[in-house]
Amino acid sequence: MVRMLKAEEIRESLRREIVGQDEAIEAVVRAVTVAMLGVTDPKHPLGTFLFMGPTGTGKSAMARALAKVLHGDEDKVVVVNCTEFKHSHEVSKLIGAPPGYVGHDQPPFITPEKIQDRFTVVVFEELEKAHPALFDLLLQILDNGELYTAKGEKLDFTKCFIIMTSNVSAREIDDITKEAIGFQPPNPPEEDPDKFDRHIRQVCMQALERSFRPEFINRIDEIIVFRRLKMDHLQKILDKFLLDTRARFAIAGIGTVITDEAKAFLLQKGTNLRYGARPLKRAVRQYLEYPLAQFVMHHGVSEREVVYVLADPPNDALRFEVRQLKKGELIVMS
Structure with a gap:
């Protein structure tokens, strides 16, 4: 049973776990606050996020931090590693293989039991590595808040927070970061401390539009580019x-x-x-x-x-x- 939490309590709890990412924290706080009041759209997930930006800045850690705030356990997260779904035949593992196909008798990766709890956190990591067929399933989740397994069982995502992470622009971000720090560990010497963060955001959004379909992008509630750690x-x-x-x-x-x-x-x-x-x-x-x-x-x-x-x-x-x-x-x- 998840207890009611005030926005400030959620915010401070996340800040203890995640450093330097206030924009991402505020986006999560907004979604959780609305969900706590029970006024979310009943036909959609409680909140959907896409986290982009430099490596090692807390994108996946935010999901664990949210689970810790909501459930008292950072491991209460359903993690879908998209590198395991690079090929079309692998995508069937998510909801089960159709009748007549190898693996039909095996349970799907996501089952009704895994997402039955209120405020379940579901994470799709390294989204850009998934086969396009996975995005068709994600569209159903984002649009209707549900999927059906190969055996006809309903997967209800309307009580879930969906967090997706992507390193789609990793190489370009690395080049920007090398320029920003001049290969030195101290703080960047530039006059405008936000210059490189704005550049990273621009690069991420351009990569996002190149890599993902418009109908997919438009169904995400919050797209957040994480900032460099200083x-x-x-x-x-x-x-x-x-x-x-x-x-x-x-x-x-x-x-x-x-x-x-x-x-x-x-x-x-x-x-x-x-x-x-x-x-x-x-x-x-x-x-x-x-x-x-x-x-x-x-x-x-x-x-x-x-x-x-x-x-x-x-x-x-x-x-x-x-x-x-x-x-x-x-x-x-x-």
Whole structure:
């Protein structure tokens, strides 16, 4: 059962998960607010979105964040990876193979049970890689809010949010981003900080019109181009990643304190503005999580001890020190 949420509560919850994408967050907040009131068109999905823009900026993460806000679990998402539907015969897997065809006895990928809950989030990832036959099915979802499986079962999407992601202009965006950062990690030096974002939006919309049929584009409620992540965004994302890492180690009984120098090291290692937040996540895994796990396995950490994470520039790494907790001292997770 999804509880009623106010717009500000939805907004703040999404901002804790998604950094630097206020336009996308506002679009989702509008759709969820209307859906919460029960005044959406009963013959259409609750909201339909197409997210475009640079890689690693949170397009797919927005779907998981919305599921977390609505259902308390970011994994309560029905994900359709469109790379699995590149050929016409593969599209039948989505709703089941027709009678007489191989696989007719197999259940379809989407079943009534998967989308029966109110406010189900359905994601079609990398939309541009799908065979055109998939778009015929999507048109039915966007237009009528329903599909029928090969066995005649109705798939009701009128209680669903449909999120589609696309990297259709990835190469052009990468060229723009390389120009914007001049191959350097600091903030772009241009006088107009929004210049390149506007250029990316223009390129995305042109690619959209080249790649998708007008009748498909016109049925999407919100088309959002995600913005490039800048250094201040990556700093906030790093804090989020580190909070998650520390929480997982804490569950295993290992308290940690990460120094500002260690954070700066991870930010330097994980900053590549061409690829968004993904290199940062890899840096946390490579330089912090795996070495820290090795350290704990080798040295052990007692109940009244905490591991301090420090930078070790000469070795181009992080180093770890076990320190005693003072009486009454607490480890703050922030």
